Amino acid sequence: MTNIRDIAKKAGVSVSTVSRVLNHHPYVKEEKRRLVEQVIHELNYEQNINAVHLSKGKTNMIAVVLPFINHPYFSLLLEGVASQALEKQYQLVICQTNYDVQKEEEALHMLKTKQVDGVIICSRASSWSTIEHYQQYGPIAVCENVQNRSIRSVYVDHYAAFKQALMYLKEKGYTDIGYCIGRMTGTNSLQRQQAYKEYVERINQPYHPEWVFQGCLNVTDGEKVVGKLVQMKNRPQALLVTNDQVAIGIKAQCEQAGMSVPGDLAIIGFDNHPLSSYLQITTIELPLKEMGETLFTLVGSKDPQKIELPFRFIERKSV
Amino acid sequence: MTNIRDIAKKAGVSVSTVSRVLNHHPYVKEEKRRLVEQVIHELNYEQNINAVHLSKGKTNMIAVVLPFINHPYFSLLLEGVASQALEKQYQLVICQTNYDVQKEEEALHMLKTKQVDGVIICSRASSWSTIEHYQQYGPIAVCENVQNRSIRSVYVDHYAAFKQALMYLKEKGYTDIGYCIGRMTGTNSLQRQQAYKEYVERINQPYHPEWVFQGCLNVTDGEKVVGKLVQMKNRPQALLVTNDQVAIGIKAQCEQAGMSVPGDLAIIGFDNHPLSSYLQITTIELPLKEMGETLFTLVGSKDPQKIELPFRFIERKSV
């Protein structure tokens, strides 16, 4: 492999000059610049990017940690991040964690070893203290409300969104409402849970733990929900559903089971996935792509800002 | 930042010994090993991975180039790649190209600059000669039938799959068949096209160019297809559809337009996305996850193997 010193020698200049040409520094005579460029071309030279990274102490790479790749929520988020990365000439290293704390830590660790300049966490299992600890090695941005913590973040007010959906259902005459959620931990889930609990209290209803369906992430999880529903004597009349995938699963399975939506079960999804529009599912749109873009911007910003983005209620025909 | 020399000094050994400890080489006395490990711990030392990369001449990173991230086909493929990468301790750098030849070349370029040890191309726009040229810098694997070219590849016989679907439709009594496709170039698309042309010839039908719908990738593209269909005087009775997303879009839009599936239009999708099962769409399953896994294995293998994986016809109720 030919290196910068070979170029310097052949062009009869110093390595500094070659480096300047490579980095488009001023203060190189046009004549020498041309000469160096020609030699570079002749020898088919290319910088060893690892040496550049070592030298500069940065890599123009950002790690993106997410639990799963093959999920519309995360892939749209990722697409948002990627679009900004592309524009700003950054590379993305993806770290699928399956919510494994150790995997997440490995990703954060890349900051310490200088493999990446920053980390974007789309959804996390690890503790705040872990994340705060790693911040000394580089910027970290998350996708949830961090409250008063000094961590870069973009988020949607899931509490307000859930509340609005619950009020909407109530106005439509539904009182027996349940909900589906991905996992019980996680800031966003807890916010939703909080809104739900307050709702139940407010209408003086007993809390039905069996109306809360955990582990709902994909279409297939929607099926399971309907499976449980049909076995219940006392069913909810409406469900707030984790995301549109699960909502679609529920709707499709209801049809199979001879239940009508919204007649026998009203549902409200989240995300506003294109499919929800086709299947006429009422949903709450989250600006996922924009969130991804903002995440990237944040991780590149100097101070740890917090940005809230708005959700949007979209009325269709599943309620 | 503390480096390996600081450790060596404080532990009273040479850098070589520290390096040996770091890399779990044999030939380090247990006593010194412990000592070094302790100093490493005390000084909170961590290798600068960029120096390691420079030194070793490899990075344990693989670039994955794909046109879009936010598409089930590619995200499942990517998930397959990621699962293997995780297992083999490799990192993935994703490069979204939007089928821009220049973006693809930038990704390949990372091989030359030693940023990655290999490149996986999920779908390409650039020419074979470009790819073959970059092979001198490292292994490249693609996801299509490369015929007699010496390039690592995993693929499904799209010609056979299309042919089988066409025969199935014919047996079911459909003769007026059209198809949807993502783009007209690309090996897989060309194979499908080939199968279709042969079919049309075989049944002595005229070729209806308006029955071929290009640019179909997402649910929304399915809508457009139905939009065009309803305007036609002479419509096809059945469509082979790029993938299940488009098929779902078509099915949903047909319902809106008062057309029944399969009554007014039979459809066969591809991929076997979980949703197609719920919506009872007949489809041809492609082993996407396995393809992703195989891609990863291939890019790590010594010689440029070619592996064909089987598709699977799944009969449901859209025909």
Add this chain to the structure above:
DNA sequence: ATAAAGTATGAAACGCGTTTCAGCGCAAGA
């Protein structure tokens, strides 16, 4: 007891680009 083989360890070279610092030449301002 002695050669052969294995275990341990350090010095130095290597991978390679960036950046700082010193210095020279020439032009503009005093």
Add this chain to the structure above:
DNA sequence: TCTTGCGCTGAAACGCGTTTCATACTTTAT
């Protein structure tokens, strides 16, 4: 005419871990 100061260059140091080679000390085999 003398001083600044900008334009341009190169030597050398720097970022940092890995690996080769030489060396010295132990064991094991003969």
